Amino acid sequence: MDAAEQLFARRGFAATTIKMIAAESGQNSALIYYYHDSKAALYRHVLERVIGTIADGARRRIAPGSDPERVVRGVVESQVAVLAGNPHLPVLLARELIDWKAAHAEPAIRHLSATLFQELTKAIADGQATGEFRPDIDPTFAAISTIAQVGYLVLASPIAGILLGRGLDGPTDGDIQAFGQHAADFALAALRRPAVPATRASNRLEETTT
Amino acid sequence: MDAAEQLFARRGFAATTIKMIAAESGQNSALIYYYHDSKAALYRHVLERVIGTIADGARRRIAPGSDPERVVRGVVESQVAVLAGNPHLPVLLARELIDWKAAHAEPAIRHLSATLFQELTKAIADGQATGEFRPDIDPTFAAISTIAQVGYLVLASPIAGILLGRGLDGPTDGDIQAFGQHAADFALAALRRPAVPATRASNRLEETTT
DNA sequence: GTCTATAGGCTGATAGAC
DNA sequence: GTCTATCAGCCTATAGAC
Numbered sequence: 001m002d003a004a005e006q007l008f009a010r011r012g013f014a015a016t017t018i019k020m021i022a023a024e025s026g027q028n029s030a031l032i033y034y035y036h037d038s039k040a041a042l043y044r045h046v047l048e049r050v051i052g053t054i055a056d057g058a059r060r061r062i063a064p065g066s067d068p069e070r071v072v073r074g075v076v077e078s079q080v081a082v083l084a085g086n087p088h089l090p091v092l093l094a095r096e097l098i099d100w101k102a103a104h105a106e107p108a109i110r111h112l113s114a115t116l117f118q119e120l121t122k123a124i125a126d127g128q129a130t131g132e133f134r135p136d137i138d139p140t141f142a143a144i145s146t147i148a149q150v151g152y153l154v155l156a157s158p159i160a161g162i163l164l165g166r167g168l169d170g171p172t173d174g175d176i177q178a179f180g181q182h183a184a185d186f187a188l189a190a191l192r193r194p195a196v197p198a199t200r201a202s203n204r205l206e207e208t209t210t
Numbered sequence: 211m212d213a214a215e216q217l218f219a220r221r222g223f224a225a226t227t228i229k230m231i232a233a234e235s236g237q238n239s240a241l242i243y244y245y246h247d248s249k250a251a252l253y254r255h256v257l258e259r260v261i262g263t264i265a266d267g268a269r270r271r272i273a274p275g276s277d278p279e280r281v282v283r284g285v286v287e288s289q290v291a292v293l294a295g296n297p298h299l300p301v302l303l304a305r306e307l308i309d310w311k312a313a314h315a316e317p318a319i320r321h322l323s324a325t326l327f328q329e330l331t332k333a334i335a336d337g338q339a340t341g342e343f344r345p346d347i348d349p350t351f352a353a354i355s356t357i358a359q360v361g362y363l364v365l366a367s368p369i370a371g372i373l374l375g376r377g378l379d380g381p382t383d384g385d386i387q388a389f390g391q392h393a394a395d396f397a398l399a400a401l402r403r404p405a406v407p408a409t410r411a412s413n414r415l416e417e418t419t420t
Numbered sequence: 421g422t423c424t425a426t427a428g429g430c431t432g433a434t435a436g437a438c
Numbered sequence: 439g440t441c442t443a444t445c446a447g448c449c450t451a452t453a454g455a456c
Contacts, residue, residue: 012309014224017449028423033451091308094365098304099222101378102368113372134399141392144373148362149355155304155365156358158312162323163354168311182351189344190400227431238441243433 005046009088012095013043044104050092051108057082058116068127072146072191073184075120079150080180084173090154117143124191133191142191149183150176215256219298222305223253254314260302261318267292268326278337282356282401283394285330289360290390294383300364327353334401343401352401359393360386 003025007016018039022029036042061078062071083090096105120143127133153160157170164171171179213235217226228249232239246252271288272281293300306315331353337343363370367380374381381389 012222012224014222015309018451019449029450030424030452031422034421039450094304094308097366097368098301098308099225101380103378106368106372106378109369109372117373137396137399138392140374141389142396144363144370144389145359145393145396148359148366151366152358152362153354156307156361158307158316159319160354162316162319163327164350168313168316170311179351179354182348183355186347186352186355186400189347190396192404194402194404228433229431239432240434240442241440244439249432 001046001049004042005050005092006088008043008046009092009095013039013099047092047096047104050086050089051105053086054082054089054093055108055111057085058112062116062119068123068130068132068191069188071120071123072187075116075147076150076180076184076187078116079147080176083150083154084176090157094155117147120146127191131193134193137191142187145190146183146187149186150180153179211256211259214252215260215302216298218253218256219302219305223249223309257302257306257314260296260299261315263296264292264299264303265318265321267295268322272326272329278333278340278342279398281330281333282397285326285357286360286390286394286397288326289357290386293360293364294386300367304365327357330356337401341403344403347401352397355400356393356397359396360390363389 004016004021007020007024011020018032019029021042022032032042036045058078061081062074066074093105096102102109121139124133124137124139124142128135128137128139153171153176158168160175161167161170164175166172166175214226214231217230217234221230228242229239231252232242242252246255268288271291272284276284303315306312312319331349334343334347334349334352338345338347338349363381363386368378370385371377371380374385376382376385
């Protein structure tokens, strides 16, 4: 499974052969068919295992019910932590997105969407309700913008690498950590209601929203 | 070439066969080898053609030297326009990123980085110099956050589709247009210096930066 | 459970007629 | 330029010895 995960991530499903996996793991290729029905089944097993670690990591890191700002930071930090802890997770997930339109990952994505993402969206809406965040932003779009930053950095890692002067190998771990910090700050700077000078118009708005 | 572009985008390099391309384009498979040296060469030609359209689209849309806010909007709008105009561009590019670490696209990416991206970064730095933008954000990171939003929406399109309630087929064209508008607003909201109430401290800061 | 051997099919690429 | 025919090699998957 480890060998398969590595190879599927590095070369993709179609370009990885059963014999490669056997060689990489020092086993016989026929043995793989003793444990898995087919190459496709092996791939499903690998993917399910990897997705399990995302779900675990995400679940453990979000303290629900805390204030909006902490939720935003928590989500971005959990992205960074999960991605940093599983080196070929982003590649494997990216391949799944593109090769199968995430068909195998759909249940997991829907679950993350229904929990983590909804919580982020709700935190943003809550922040708007209390007047902490500006009201003129769609909470769903804002949540996507928030997670998109770190997501793009790892999905488009060769591009990000060039933009950061690191070359095609992509950002370093340090870059990702630093960018994660920035991403949370950036999202919160966009969300926070600007401290407008006290005019009548803004006062009226303040009263209706608090 | 059109058939090859479509198939390479839909199924990937390894999973696309020369005979598939021949069948799709109503030609003989041997004829492909008359025009292209190998499958890999055909892929390179397809990719070069596609990348040309990105470069063209980007070049035509950015008015250099305009004010920082216009540059930010222009970059995001050009992303949306190029992606909307070329349906399988994001998929093909995503596959190139992941299958070859963008090795074939490197010159184009470096060029876009040296022109478009540097211009965006410079516009942000300029905005900071004039006091229009807050100074406590790294311009390079801010530029990545800006382009990451629409980039993520199309690269992780099945995820974005689920988050937006559209399913695995991803966001609609309308979604991408609307999100592009939001993305520019979101980035500018993050960048703009908050209009702090006039205290002595903020006045002092104002005087040193303008 | 682990191995060897191999079937059966598809692939990229070429030779050569027209 | 376009076609048919075909090769040599690699692939997934299985049969069967141990």
